[in-house]
Amino acid sequence: MIPTPPDWLAGLISVINGDKVSVSPSTLGDHSGDKWYASHVPDVVVFAESTADVSAVMKYANENRIPVTTRGAGFGYVGGAVPVRGGIVLSTMRMNRILGMHPEDGVAIVQPGVITGDLQAAAHAVGWEYPPDPASLKDCSIGGNIATNAGGPRCLKYGVTRSYVLGLEVVLASGEILRTGGRLHKNKTGFDLIGSFTGSEGMLGIITEATLRIIPKPASRAMLAAIFPEFEMAAAAVQAILNAGHLPSALEITDTFTLAAARKKLGAETFPPGDAHLIVEIDGRPAATLSEIEELHQLLTTLGATFIERAPDEASCERIWKLRREFSFSLRDTGLTKLNEDIVVPRSKLVELVTFARRLEQETGIPIACFGHAGDGNIHTNLMVRDYGDPEIRVHADAALDQLFRWILANDGAITGEHGVGLAKKPWIRQALGETAFATHKVLKNAFDPNGILNPGKFLD
Structure with a gap:
């Protein structure tokens, strides 16, 4: 029709x-x-x-x-x-031009439809770097990244999208054009309106141009990929690495269920036996990288790693990242619907999170796969649901999600670290924010969009 x-x-x-x-x-x-x-x-x-x-x-x-x-x-x-x-x-996908790449000022000026990976490539071409690296960087746009304050594996060292937004041009609900910030790396003039729009999920205004911070591209990077007999040992290694004074660009952890799915899709020989996988990436000057990767190799050995693969250069690092990016596809290949929850817990509670996930799995019969950004506690906790389209099964899965989110909030965590609230997490937003913060969000929304026309029906409605 x-x-x-x-x-x-x-x-x-x-x-x-x-x-x-x-x-x-x-x-x-x-x-x-x-x-x-x-x-x-x-x-x-x-x-x-x-x-x-x-x-x-x-x-x-x-x-x-x-x-x-x-x-x-x-x-x-x-x-x-x-x-x-x-x-x-x-x-905004026709607004896809890189308007300027200015390493002399350490900025790039882009329209919102620019693909994140294309911006990274343009920065690399002049010897600079745009660090935010969501897993979908080859497909997602800068405007969407700003709207959700997107993250990625390198947030541990380099921070999320907000850390790189220096200036915005925004069209308000009225059609008026607002400019805030600019090419300056320091600017304390007025309120932080950039922070208000970054992560606002399209409910306060429409970003039409962004001035983004870029940094000199590290001269080298290296990586270790380690297998541990159990998740608890890999989680302990995360803390040990940081306590030893290292600040990796990425620390990625993977649990038993995810490894099993990856072995099934990619071949049993792809990952040696073991129930946890840990990626440690570092970058910097070549001599420093070479020295640090040796220290980390020795540290992981003493922490009980049963297998360590060393990637000393760009090409070998990319090979390991390619395997890491296959984890989501491996989970999809199980035939189950992957409810991808980007929850965050304090780093010290990684083991407690996975222990809770295993208990929830036993109680509900829903397999749960945990993997992601261990360095900042942003672990993607995926409920693997059979036939989510069935209303009865959906009710059961949503009840399990409710248990997960309640546990996260009770343990000082957050229900989203980089995907946003949208519709998926709307039922939990009041509990996550608290009534006073929720009311303050409403005040801001009404100030920017008094007629409520921008992205209505989402978490403030």
């Missing part, structure tokens, strides 16, 4: 060229959701090509109380880009 165009379509086309507007059923379907299971078809998709386009659309939408959901590359995992109330999906 072909949807009926909204009665406000002609007015929308009058403020933006019609070739940037689509009501094609296939286009509407393609823009109805992200990587989460939920979807809702919008009335119209607008492909903005400039800040002026975004401003015109927002002014018209605000005057006519039309919902607007901004969409980048659509690689979110929590339903953040689902246009719950229909209306307009405003795509």
Whole structure:
């Protein structure tokens, strides 16, 4: 059935060229959701090509109380880009230019549709680095990264997206254009509006340009990939590495279930026997890297690693990272639906988290796979559910999620470290924030978007 165009379509086309507007059923379907299971078809998709386009659309939408959901590359995992109330999906993917690469100022200026991996490649071409590295960096956009304050394996040493946002151009719900920050690495002028927009999930404004901090590219990197007999020993190694004065660029841990899935997909010989896997990556000057990797090798040996693979250069490091990136695909190949929860716990509670996950697994019958960023406590805790589309099974799985999130919050953790809240974690947001913080979020939302048209239906509704 072909949807009926909204009665406000002609007015929308009058403020933006019609070739940037689509009501094609296939286009509407393609823009109805992200990587989460939920979807809702919008009335119209607008492909903005400039800040002026975004401003015109927002002014018209605000005057006519039309919902607007901004969409980048659509690689979110929590339903953040689902246009719950229909209306307009405003795509920024045609705004995909790197406007300037300025190592002399240590900045890059980009439009929101730039793919993260393309920005990294452009920085590398001038001998510099943009450190944030979400697993989907070859597919996700900078605008989406800012909207969710995306992270990645190298957050331990280099920080999350917010650490690299120096300036923003934002179109507000009214269509007004706000600029905050700029090319300066220090700037304490007024409130931290950049911090308000970073991680706001498209509910406060639409980012149309970002000035991002870049850093000199480390001259070398090296890596160790170690197997331990049990998860507890690998978790203890994480603390021991840091206590010994090392600050790796990445510390990634993997549990038994995930390793078993990877061995099945990639071949049993890919990983030697053992129930836990630990990746330690370092970078810096060549002589320092060579010396530190030797120290770390000796340390892991004394900590009980039964196998250690050394990757002394860029190519061998990438080979190990390629295996690490296969973990999610290996879990998908089990035929189960992977509910990917990017929870965070204090580093000291890694073992307690996995112990709780094993207990929850036994109580519910739902397998749970844990792997991820051990260095900052951001462990992806994946509930592996059979036939999640079955309403009865979904109720059972959601009850298990509720137990997981309640345990996380009771243990000083967070329900999301890098994916955002979106729709997936909406039921727990009041408990996660607390009533006063939730009310403060509402005050900010009402100030920036008094008519409630920006990404409605999400966690503040």
